Amino acid sequence: MHAPQSSLLTDGRRLHLHHGPIDLIIEVWGQNRADAYAAATGRFQTILQELVDELPTLRTKANATTAFKSPTARRMQYAVTPYAADIFVTPMAAVAGAVADEILAAMAGATTFDKGYVNNGGDTAFHLEGDAHIDALIAAPIPGHIRVAADDPCRGVATSGWQGRSHSLGIADSVSVVASNAAAADVAATLIANAVDLPGHPAITRTPASDLSPDSDLNDRPVTTDVGHLPETDVDAALDAGMEFAQGALNADRIAGALLTLQSHSRHVGVADQIAFPERNLLNA
Numbered sequence: 572m573h574a575p576q577s578s579l580l581t582d583g584r585r586l587h588l589h590h591g592p593i594d595l596i597i598e599v600w601g602q603n604r605a606d607a608y609a610a611a612t613g614r615f616q617t618i619l620q621e622l623v624d625e626l627p628t629l630r631t632k633a634n635a636t637t638a639f640k641s642p643t644a645r646r647m648q649y650a651v652t653p654y655a656a657d658i659f660v661t662p663m664a665a666v667a668g669a670v671a672d673e674i675l676a677a678m679a680g681a682t683t684f685d686k687g688y689v690n691n692g693g694d695t696a697f698h699l700e701g702d703a704h705i706d707a708l709i710a711a712p713i714p715g716h717i718r719v720a721a722d723d724p725c726r727g728v729a730t731s732g733w734q735g736r737s738h739s740l741g742i743a744d745s746v747s748v749v750a751s752n753a754a755a756a757d758v759a760a761t762l763i764a765n766a767v768d769l770p771g772h773p774a775i776t777r778t779p780a781s782d783l784s785p786d787s788d789l790n791d792r793p794v795t796t797d798v799g800h801l802p803e804t805d806v807d808a809a810l811d812a813g814m815e816f817a818q819g820a821l822n823a824d825r826i827a828g829a830l831l832t833l834q835s836h837s838r839h840v841g842v843a844d845q846i847a848f849p850e851r852n853l854l855n856a
Contacts, residue, residue: 573590573591577589580596584598584604590619595690597611597688598687601686603682607678607687610678610682614677618670621640624641629663634655635655643669646665647662647663647664650755651664660761664762665757665758667753668729671694671727672752674689675689675697675698685699686700688707690708694753695707696752697726698726699723701721702720704719705719709730717749725749725827725842727753728750728753729748729756729757730746731746732746733764738780738783738794740794741765741809743764743809743813745831746817747829749827749829750825755826759820762820763816763829766812767810769801769809774798774801775799777795778793778794798834809833810831810836814831817829829841
């Protein structure tokens with residue numbers, strides 16, 4: 572495994588951290604940026620190896636009694652445990668968001684700043700104080716953003732779908748979730764995207780996850796590899812299924828909002844009705 576990589580991007584404002592499958596873009600506003608970036612870089616040195624050391628357990632069904640050593644693994648476990656009694660989920664469903672949360676916490680613990688974020692492949696944790704606000708990217712087929720202020724409870728956003736970086740059991744083009752932290756948003760986006768589904772539909776192609784990724788935590792569960800054109804009634808039925816799950820998560824205070832999209836159709840719950848869709852693809856001030 573190559574050593575962790577750290578560099579400033581060409582704009583001189585944002586930090587890029589890369590190690591194996593982890594690829595982070597970080598930005599902090601204010602005079603303490605350098606101290607924050609030093610803290611992020613320092614914490615990043617061991618975070619992947621810590622997860623690798625506990626990977627066999629992280630790939631098994633979530634169990635609230637498991638005692639993980641890594642603080643990032645504990646964030647993953649805490650995020651997925653509320654769902655574990657009712658549905659199959661492993662801590663890996665929250666890994667991207669948990670890494671973002673952990674690096675952000677390292678920066679916030681080392682110095683003070685009013686605004687910053689850690690973006691881990693679209694799953695983003697952000698820090699806000701005072702009168703700061705941030706426009707958090709919603710990585711839907713039509714990209715949008717939602718403005719979050721320091722007095723809002725949301726501190727994480729994540730997106731999942733069958734064409735994303737991870738395998739999906741469902742057919743959502745995208746599900747974007749806003750939640751209290753990035754790990755909570757990550758697992759919720761994953762599970763809501765799984766729920767947007769039409770089991771047995773002839774237009775949907777599925778393959779056992781283990782055939783695509785032998786070490787997948789989904790084992791031989793069939794994951795979506797292609798979705799053909801669907802009649803509008805079928806799109807509505809799939810989105811209805813996802814909305815039922817999303818509404819349940821909202822009612823249980825596990826998320827603040829979600830935006831679900833499938834073949835040019837969309838639904839939303841909670842604060843997702845505040846999403847705007849200008850042409851933008853970055854987290855901006």
